[in-house]
Amino acid sequence: MDSTNKAVQLEAAHALIDALESDDENEIKHHLGILTQSQENELFDEVGKMTRELHDSLSNFSLDHRLIDLTNNDIPNTRDRLNYVISTTEDAAHKTLGFIEKTLPLASDLKQTAEKIDESWHRFRMKEMGVEEFRTLSDEIASYLPDVKKHSDDIHANLSEMMLAQGFQDLTGQVIRQVINMVEEVEDNLIRLVKLSGQYQVAKTDKKVVDSIKAEGPQINAENNPNVVNNQDEVDDLLSSLGF
Amino acid sequence: MKILIVDDFSTMRRIIKNLLRDLGFNNTEEADDGLTALPILQAGGIDFLVTDWNMPGMQGIDLLKTVRADETLSKLPVLMVTAETKREQIIEAAQAGVNGYIVKPFTAATLKDKIDKIFERIETQA
Numbered sequence: 001m002d003s004t005n006k007a008v009q010l011e012a013a014h015a016l017i018d019a020l021e022s023d024d025e026n027e028i029k030h031h032l033g034i035l036t037q038s039q040e041n042e043l044f045d046e047v048g049k050m051t052r053e054l055h056d057s058l059s060n061f062s063l064d065h066r067l068i069d070l071t072n073n074d075i076p077n078t079r080d081r082l083n084y085v086i087s088t089t090e091d092a093a094h095k096t097l098g099f100i101e102k103t104l105p106l107a108s109d110l111k112q113t114a115e116k117i118d119e120s121w122h123r124f125r126m127k128e129m130g131v132e133e134f135r136t137l138s139d140e141i142a143s144y145l146p147d148v149k150k151h152s153d154d155i156h157a158n159l160s161e162m163m164l165a166q167g168f169q170d171l172t173g174q175v176i177r178q179v180i181n182m183v184e185e186v187e188d189n190l191i192r193l194v195k196l197s198g199q200y201q202v203a204k205t206d207k208k209v210v211d212s213i214k215a216e217g218p219q220i221n222a223e224n225n226p227n228v229v230n231n232q233d234e235v236d237d238l239l240s241s242l243g244f
Numbered sequence: 245m246k247i248l249i250v251d252d253f254s255t256m257r258r259i260i261k262n263l264l265r266d267l268g269f270n271n272t273e274e275a276d277d278g279l280t281a282l283p284i285l286q287a288g289g290i291d292f293l294v295t296d297w298n299m300p301g302m303q304g305i306d307l308l309k310t311v312r313a314d315e316t317l318s319k320l321p322v323l324m325v326t327a328e329t330k331r332e333q334i335i336e337a338a339q340a341g342v343n344g345y346i347v348k349p350f351t352a353a354t355l356k357d358k359i360d361k362i363f364e365r366i367e368t369q370a
Contacts, residue, residue: 160262160263160266160352163259163262163263164259164263164349164350164351164352166255166258166259167255167256167259167348167349167350168349169253169255169256170251170253170255170256170327170348171327171348171349173253174298174327212330212332212333213305213330213332213333213336215297215298215303215305215328215333216298216328216330217298217327217328218327218329218348219327219329219330222329227330227331227332228329228330228331229329229330229331229334229347230329231347232346232347232350232354235329235334235345235346235347238331238334238335239334239338239345242335242338244338
């Protein structure tokens with residue numbers, strides 16, 4: 001309350017007491033009016049001040065480029081990133097399952113033939129086998145050994161493919177880190193917004209400095225970006241165009 | 245032949261380590277970014293460096309530049325295995341003196357091919 005307002009109210013209060021004591025109804029009404037009026041003025045001042053602050057805050061908010069940028073670009077981009085995580089993990093899971101499905105019959109096949117030969121071999125050692133039967137066993141062993149080599153090679157190759165498929169964890173991990181950074185930035189901006197609604201704050205209009213070689217992790221929607229290579233062949237072409 | 249594998253994801257280090265073992269390189273060491281890789285390199289004994297680009301701490305491109313600027317390490321063959329696929333980045337790596345550049349996801353055949361090419365080139369230069 002300013003001092004002029006206070007003096008006016010004090011004077012009106014004294015005059016009101018005098019009027020009450022002398023029971024002068026007109027004077028009582030007059031001085032009560034003055035007191036109420038000064039109270040209302042103060043309320044109007046406060047509302048006016050709050051309105052101005054709100055207006056400043058709102059214009060301030062609309063000037064915050066980073067928040068607009070986040071809403072227009074980063075959030076839709078995050079949707080793409082999370083979809084990339086889903087499709088990459090799905091592909092890796094299918095790829096791994098596919099190689100497991102290819103490998104299991106190879107292992108079963110080796111085991112079954114080995115069991116059969118083992119049984120015959122045991123009978124041969126016990127001298128329970130005729131010449132004709134031994135000839136069959138010999139043929140079986142002869143065809144089994146190259147199969148062992150072939151199946152082992154295939155199992156090794158399939159296991160290597162399964163191992164490579166686990167690379168999804170690195171690729172999706174990089175993308176999820178970017179999403180976490182974006183969520184943190186949105187959180188910071190929302191906190192600033194909450195602060196702005198309470199008090200005036202100068203808007204930070206910091207625009208990100210463009211760094212063309214900054215690490216970005218896996219590219220999402222790379223097919224639509226001419227500045228990005230899509231496979232190892234394109235990398236090799238680019239490097240050989242540079243004399244590599 | 246001792247190879248240092250630098251990647252912040254332990255799964256990727258494990259994949260590369262296993263692929264290298266398949267190719268006959270049994271002696272490998274690991275680091276999770278450029279800052280932890282440098283002391284290992286400076287201690288000596290590493291013959292080949294395989295590094296990711298995007299890592300916290302020191303990034304692969306900065307590790308490459310540091311290696312090339314270091315008198316004792318400047319000739320070390322460096323293979324980059326990364327998800328970074330922007331043309332500017334590949335050009336930057338080439339200009340910084342990378343010996344090979346593989347984009348993730350990659351195949352065992354690509355890794356073998358690039359390593360063979362790097363050693364072929366070193367032999368012809370020697």
